[in-house]
Amino acid sequence: MKGYKYSLSLLSLLYLLTNYGKGMENAMKFPDMKGLDDLSALNDVQIKDIFGLTGDEVKERLTKLFGVIDKNQDKVLSDEEITAWFEYVKNEVFLKQVQIEMKQIDADKDGFISLPELNDAFSQNLDPKEVEKHADGLLKRFQIVDKDKDNKLNLNEVGLLIDPMKDNDLKELEINEILEHHDTNKDGKISVDEFKETRSDDPNMKKDDELALDDFNFFDVNRDGFIDREEIVKVYFDPSNDAATLNLNDVKNNIFEGKPITLDLWNEKSLKFAVTSLTDYGDVIRYPQDFKLDIGKNVVLPSSKHRMGDDILNLDTDLSDGKDKEDESGDASDKQNTTDEL
Template sequence: MIRPLLMCVALCAVSATSKPTKKDRVHHEEALSKLDHNDLENFDFDHEAFLGTEQAGAFTELLPEESKRRLGVIVDKIDSDKNGFVTEEELEVWITHVHKKQLYKDEDHEWGDIDKNKDGFISWAEYKDFTNDANAGDDNDTTIARDERRFKFADKNGDMLADKEEYAAFLHPEEFGHMKDIVVQEAMDDMDKDKDGFLSMEEYIADMYTPEAGEEEPDWLDEERKHFTEIRDQNKDGKLDRKEVLDWMVPDEDHSKIEAQHLLHEADANHDGKLTKEEILASYSVFVGSQVTNYGEALHHDEF
C-alpha cells in the first residue's frame, strides 16, 4: 500500500498520555540497515550496509572460501580506476549504490499495482489513479496537487514517467540532493502562514503545538524556542530563511561516508589510508558473512 508522502510529519508523544504532542519535521536519511550497529556482538550491520539485506542473508549460507571468492569479485567492481586499491571514496560510492538499490527494491511490492500498463514506468496518471482509489477524502485535491508538484520535481527528464530512481526520489526526497528544494517548499507551504518567505518564531512554534482550552504550555516549548534562537536562526535576524529551514529539516547526514570510514579503519592493516584486495579478504568477516565466520579473528581493532 502506498505510503503517505507527508511521512516525515510524524506525531511524537511527549507524555505517557500522548498529550500534548508535537510534530517532527526533520527528514532523516534512511539507515543503511535496520539492525543495531554493535561490532562487539557481530558485524551484521556492516554486512547489510555493504551488500544489502538480501545479499547479506545469502552470504551467510556460503562456505568461507566461496564467500571470499564472491567478495573478491565485488572488490574488483569497487576499484573503479583499476589501480589495485580501494579508497574511502570508492567504498562510499559502492555503499551509496547498494543503499539506493535497496530503496528501489523496497518499492517493488507496490510497483506492480501502480504500473497498470506494465511498461516499466509509473506515469503521473497511473499514480494519480492509484492514490485516488486509496486516499479518497475532502483533502484529496490538495494532496494530489502537492503530489503532482513533487512528482514533476523528481522527474528529471520531464516526461511524466518515473523510473525506479525517479520514483524513489519522489517517495524519499531526503535521500536525493536535487529534491531538497521541494522538501523545504512543502514545509514553507504548511508553516509560513503570512507567506512572507520566512518562518517567524510564532510560525515555528505554532506548527509544533496548538494549545487546547485551559491547557498548560508544555515545558518542551521553552527548549524549542531556545533551539530557534540559538541554533536554527543562524544569522540571528529573528526568522528562518529557506537555507536555515533546509539545515534544520534535512540534517547533513552521510551514512555512506561514515560506514566507508568505518570499514576502512577495520581492514586497513598497514594504515596507509587505502585497502588492497588482500587486506579486504583478510578481514572478509567484517564485509560479508559465511557459514563459519571467525568473528574473534576479525576483532583486530585496538579500541575493543
C-alpha cells in the same frame, strides 16, 4: 536489500523533520559493528544459516568484492573507491525499488504511470481528508517530473518522483512546502514554538517534548533558535549528510580502525563486516547477481520467504510488454522507458 529503502510519498515537513532527522541520528547512534553484524565468533553452521554459505565461501566472495571496489588494482581501497562503491550499491537498490513501485502503481500494465494511477496508489489506506489535503501537492509533483509533458511517467520520471533530491524543481517545491507548513507567522523562518505546534497533526502527540527539541536542533545548524531556508538546504541536500559519506566514515573508523584498507586487512576483517553497509547488510554476498556482480551466484536460503530480488524477476518482461503495447498503438514513439538517467 535493506541498505537504502525508498518509498513513494509526499515529503512534507512532518516526514522530513521527524523521519529524516531521526534517521540521521540513528545512523550515528547505531553504526556498523554495534549489533549482530560481526560473524567472526560464529561457527560454519551458524554462518550458513545466515548466508547459505560457509565461512570460507563468504570470505572468498568478499575477496572478489575487494577487486571490484579496487578500481586501480593497487590493493588498497581509497576513500574515493569506497564512496563510489556505496553510490553504486545505493543506485542499484534504488533502481530496483523504482521498478517495484512502478509495477505496483501501473494498474493497466502499459509501462507508464498516469495521474489517476498515481492518485489511486497514494490514496490507498488513507483518510479521504488526507487524500484531499495532499491532492494539489501530488499534482504539482506529477507535472514537474513529467518532463516531456505527455501526461504519463516513465521509469526515469518515477525515479525523480521517489527521490526529489535528483530534481531542482522538486527540491524547491519541498523547501517551499516546508516553510509554508511550519512558518506560521510568515517571517521566512521557523521558530521552536512554530515547529512544536506544527510538527504533527496528531492531537495525541506531545507538542512540547524533548524529542521535538532534538528534531528542531538537528536542523537549526547555527543554533540561533530558528530554522531558515539555508539551513533546510544544508541539512536536506548537503552531500556530507549523504549515506555514502556517512558509511565511509563508519567503515573507516569502526571496522578498519582508521588504518589503510589493504587487501590483507580486508581479508582479516572480512567476517566482521560481512553484514554491514559495505555489503548492503549481506545482500551483496547472498545475491551478487542482483547487483550485476561476478563474484558468485545468488543464494537461495531455506528460510527465505521474500526478498526484493524476487519482486523484479519478471519486471523487464512486464515493462517491455507495456512498451510494445504503446508502440502498437502509436502513442509511445517519443517516450523512452529507460533506466539510464536514474
